[in-house]
Every structure is written in C-alpha cells, then in structure tokens.
Amino acid sequence: MRIARLVLLAGLVPAAPLPAFAGTASVAVAANFTEAAKEIAAAFAKETDHEVQLSFGATGALYAQVTQGAPFQVFLAADDARPALAVTEGYGVEGSVFTYAVGKLALYSASADVTGGEAALKTETFDKIAIANPETAPYGAAAVEVMEKLGVYEVLKTKIVQGQSIAQAFQFVETGNAELGFVALAQVVNATGGSRWDVPQDLYEPIRQDAVLLKTGADDPAATAFVDFLKTDEAKAIIAKYGYGIDAGA
Amino acid sequence: MDFDGEIGGAIVLTLQLATVTTLLLLLLGIPLGWWLARSKSGAKEIVGTLVSLPIVLPPTVLGFYLLVALGPDGLGGLFGVRTFAFTFEGLVFGSVVFSLPFAVQPIRDAFEAAGERPFEVAATLRASPLDAFLSVGLPLARPGILTGAVLGFAHTVGEFGVVLMIGGNIPGETKVLSIAIFDFVETLRWREAHILSAGMLVFAFAVILTVSVIDRRARRARAGA
Numbered sequence: 461m462r463i464a465r466l467v468l469l470a471g472l473v474p475a476a477p478l479p480a481f482a483g484t485a486s487v488a489v490a491a492n493f494t495e496a497a498k499e500i501a502a503a504f505a506k507e508t509d510h511e512v513q514l515s516f517g518a519t520g521a522l523y524a525q526v527t528q529g530a531p532f533q534v535f536l537a538a539d540d541a542r543p544a545l546a547v548t549e550g551y552g553v554e555g556s557v558f559t560y561a562v563g564k565l566a567l568y569s570a571s572a573d574v575t576g577g578e579a580a581l582k583t584e585t586f587d588k589i590a591i592a593n594p595e596t597a598p599y600g601a602a603a604v605e606v607m608e609k610l611g612v613y614e615v616l617k618t619k620i621v622q623g624q625s626i627a628q629a630f631q632f633v634e635t636g637n638a639e640l641g642f643v644a645l646a647q648v649v650n651a652t653g654g655s656r657w658d659v660p661q662d663l664y665e666p667i668r669q670d671a672v673l674l675k676t677g678a679d680d681p682a683a684t685a686f687v688d689f690l691k692t693d694e695a696k697a698i699i700a701k702y703g704y705g706i707d708a709g710a
Numbered sequence: 711m712d713f714d715g716e717i718g719g720a721i722v723l724t725l726q727l728a729t730v731t732t733l734l735l736l737l738l739g740i741p742l743g744w745w746l747a748r749s750k751s752g753a754k755e756i757v758g759t760l761v762s763l764p765i766v767l768p769p770t771v772l773g774f775y776l777l778v779a780l781g782p783d784g785l786g787g788l789f790g791v792r793t794f795a796f797t798f799e800g801l802v803f804g805s806v807v808f809s810l811p812f813a814v815q816p817i818r819d820a821f822e823a824a825g826e827r828p829f830e831v832a833a834t835l836r837a838s839p840l841d842a843f844l845s846v847g848l849p850l851a852r853p854g855i856l857t858g859a860v861l862g863f864a865h866t867v868g869e870f871g872v873v874l875m876i877g878g879n880i881p882g883e884t885k886v887l888s889i890a891i892f893d894f895v896e897t898l899r900w901r902e903a904h905i906l907s908a909g910m911l912v913f914a915f916a917v918i919l920t921v922s923v924i925d926r927r928a929r930r931a932r933a934g935a
Contacts, residue, residue, distance in 0.1 A: 520896035527898075587792050593879060596896045621796045621878030624892070632878065636782040637793040 483682035484511040486531055488522045490538035490669065491627035492563060492599060492644035496702040497536065503698065504689045510682040518625035520596035526551055526674065533677025534686055536560060536669065538626070539598040543672035556673035560690050562705030563667030564645035565602050567657040568630070572639050577657035580640070581612050589619050590632040590641030599626040602664040603642035609663045649703035666705070717902060719882055720890035727798070727886060728866040731805040735813040735862040738806070740855060743817030744847060748829075758818075762811045769808070769871025776804050776876050796878035801886070804876055805866045813862035820854020821847060823932070853928030857921050864917040868910070 489497045494516050501512035515522070519538040526532055526546065535552070537543050540559065546552030567574050567581070574580040581589075592600030600622065607613035621637075623629035626644050633641040648656050671690060677683030689695055696706050746758050764772060780786055780800050786793035794800035828850060832842040848855075870888040877884035879893070887906060894903035 518896060520898075521892075524895050524898065588796060588878075590878075593893070593896075595893060621880060624874060624879065624896075628875075631777075632795075635777055637777060637780070637786075637795045638878075639792070 482509045482511070483680060484513055485533055485677065485680065485682035485686040486513045486515070487534040487536060487683075487686060488515050488517065488526065488530070488532040489536045490519045490522070491516050491625040492538055492646055493536055493561065493669065494627065495650075496561070496646060496699055496704070499698050499702075500690070500695050503694060504686055507689065507694075508682075508685055510685055512682075512686060516627075518593070518596055519598070521624075531676065533674055533680055533683035534671065535674055536671045536690075538563065538667070538669050540668040540670040541598075543670040546672050546674065550675075552672040552674055553678050556687065557670050558691070559668045560671045561669045561699050563599060563602075563669050564661075564703055564705065565599060565606065565659040565664060565667070566643055566645040566648055566703075567640060567659060568633055568643045568648045568654060569640035569656075570634055570636055570654045573655050574640050574657050575655050577659070578610055580657065581607070581610060581616065584615065586639035587619060588621050588632075588638035589616055590621050590623060590629040590638035590643075592626040592629045592642075593622045593624055596624070597626055598667050598669075599642065599644055600629070602667055605664045606642070606659055645703035669704075715881070716890065717906065720885055720887050720906075723798075723882060723885065724867055724887040727801055727805060728863045730802050731809060731866045732813075732859055732863040734802065734806050735809060736855065736859055739810065739813040739817050739858055739862070740848075740851075743814050743851075743854075743858070744821050744843060746814070746818045747821030761814050764808050765811050769869075770875065772804070772808055773872045773875025776800075776807070776872065780804075780876065795876045796880060796884060798883050800876055801873060801884055804872045805869060808869060808872050809862045809865040812865045813858040816854045816857040816861065817851060818854075820851035820857075820928075823854075824850040853924050853931075856924050860917060860921055860924070864914070867913065 487497070487501075497514055497516075501514055505511055515532065517525075519542055522530075522532070522535065523537070523542045523546065526535060527549065535543060535546060540557075543552060543557045547554055547557060567577060569580075572580070572586065591603040594600035594604045604613065607616055621632060623632055626647070629641050630643045630647045632638040633643065642659075645656075645658060648654065671687065673683065673687050700706055742757075742761065746754055746761075777795055778784060780794040780803070782792050786795070794803065824847065828846050829842050832846045837845070867887065869886070870892070873884065873886055873889055874892070877886070877889060879885050879889060885893075887910065891903050891906050891910075894900070894906070
C-alpha cells in the first residue's frame, strides 16, 4: 500500500483506480487441471474485472490445507470425494458441489511407442512406469484399476514409481527417468512430441472432478462469480479443449 | 494399531539410508575437511564453497538437478541402467551431496582449531604427513568428526525435498520417514502422522543436545590442555 502510494506521488503511473467491485478469488486447483485453470482464469479476468489467484497441488494435500484454515475460497479437486467431504466436514457450502470436468487417463511415453496401449504394457521391456500416488490422486487410482483390468498389475507392480501428484508422474516420464507412465490426458493432449494411448473409458471408473465453494468464499463476489463462470459455455469450451469430458458420467 | 510394514518399513529404511550415507560422508568428509583446513592452495575456497552450496540451495534445485543427473542423459545412461532415480543407491548419492556440508564443516573447523603447532612438532619428530594425520590430526579432531557424523546422520533422516523429487515413493526402497509423514497427512491419517512426527521431534531434540554436549566437552578439554 505504502509503495503504491509512493509510486502515485512520484507521478510515475497515472492514477487509475480499480472498479469498486473488483476482487480476487483464491482458488485451489488439482495439479492435473493446471493449464486449463490458467486459461479459464485469464478468460474470467477479462470478462469480469475480478482477479483469480490459483494455487496448484495434489488434491489430498490441498484438502488437508483447507481443513487447517488455508485461505482458499474455491476448491477444484481431482475427485468427487474431497469436495463431498468438505461439505460434510463443514468447510464447503452445501449445494455448491458440481462436476466441472471428467478426467481422462492416458498412457504416455516421451521416447517409446505406446500407441498400442495394452500391448505396450505387456512387452515389459521397460524398467519403470510412473503413476500418481493411488492413495492420494484419483488418476493414480485409475491407473491401478486399468492395470488390474488388463491383468498386468501384479507383473508391473515392482516397476511402478509414484509421483506425489499427476504432475510429478508426468515429470518423471518427460525427463526420461521412467519410460512410460499413466498421466492425465490434459497434460499431453496438446503436446507435440512423445506418443500416447488414450485409455478406453470402460477400463476405469470416470474420474469426476468436482468443484466446491468453500465457506470462506461464500459471500465473496469474486469467488462466487468464478464458480458461476466455470459453468458457462466459454469455460466449458476451454475445459473440453484440454481433453476433459464435460458432463458427469460421460 | 498400525505398526505394520508401513511405519516400521519407513523407519528401517530411513535408518539404513542415514547409516550408509554417514559412513560415506566420513570417508569423504575427513580427508576433505583435512585438506580444506590445511591446504594453502587457492582452489580451496572454491571447493569449500561448492561443498557448502546445499546449505543455501533449495532442495528442489538439488532434486531437479539430481533427477536429470541420475537419468538417461546423465549417470543412468552412462551406466546403461536408464536411471538411478527411484533407487536406494540414488537416494544415497543425493543424501551424500545434500548432507556433505553438515559433515565437512565441523570436521574442517576441528582441524583448523588444532592449529599448526602440533603438526610442526610432529614433523620435527620426523613423522610423515600421513603419520601426523593419523596419530595427531585424527585424535585432535575427534569431537569435530563426531559432530559431523551426528549432523550428517540427522540431516539425512530429516531430508524431504530431494527425496520427494527423486524418490518415486517406493516402499522399502525410497519411501523414507518424511515422505511417509507427507502421505499420511495427505490421506488424512493424522494418527500415524502424529506418531511419526512426534518421534522425529524427540529425535531432533536428542541430536541437537548430543552435539551441544560434544561441543562443550571438546571446549573444556581444549581449555584444560
């Protein structure tokens, strides 16, 4: 504040007061939704004059922070369990939970050809396969489910390395430390290099990513406006562009 | 009670990692500390600075560089194993780099505190440099070496950022205590997180107390000498 005043006094910038209603929404975002969230936030800022401050992390870690008073107003989780839990535990606003995206899983490799999917998993010519921590990340749980359905989980078990979030699993593959890995389609859908196999939906339960308005943001115009914006066609188009499904159960 | 493999395994693995790391730290740190204390070479401050870098660098910087250095374009590729990340050996390598300053600094200080005099005397008595190092230097620096070992061990036990970035969370291989705590917190299993965290708290207290006691005894011995 003091610095801002000094700058104004010095006449370095023209005094351009912000519109009185503009605020900043603080949003916690599951790691897999990073890129889409940035684009949505930019579109939202343009549309409404509100700003958005995004904090990225693993859904489990973010939720643990929420329960300990983290100043988030909106929570975009990677699953539908944490937002529901937020409401039952009294951190979320009742009735505010909705599915903003349906996550898709992809098998991805920076170097090897994995377009064959199931066949690639069964060649076993690789040392390490990266997944997100199945205990904390829905994409990790989905990856385990896929391997189990394909009957390769027992064999591959010893080759699994876990990232704390889907972002780290992707990073293990991208740096070549793991030859392949299960990542979020959103992370690789717009990538140029590497090869990927879009895992058929019948191999895993849909990853419903729910959003919830937290009580800290219940009366905040910026936070509620952001939640509403997520439901607009403009936001949905961005979400779809990043390889997510839109409707619940899709 | 959840004292199954999950908690026990993480504790055992952490102790193994810290023990192996400490032995390597001593093997590396004693000659290095000696050289840093006694060399007249101009390169010495450069080497000393390199060794001390991990004190200032965020663990994420080390973790990132290690991930690349251990991977297919680094050591892993060189040895034809693809990567050393996600292995116990990889963690040992990372831990040695990360904890080196904490072991080297007290050892270097101890050799420096001994001063020139004992070694001049040893030389007059026709002791070879190796002989002087073994029978004069080492005994004089013993408290410093002990402190270095304790701090190196403790710092390895307390490591988190580097392991998070190169570990891959493999039970029995890379899932150490600090990572297990992180997982417990994330999955809202705070009971287990509390057990391990309280244990770490007691451990850290004991370590610092031990170092202080060693330090005080060394100073008293020196004053008495």
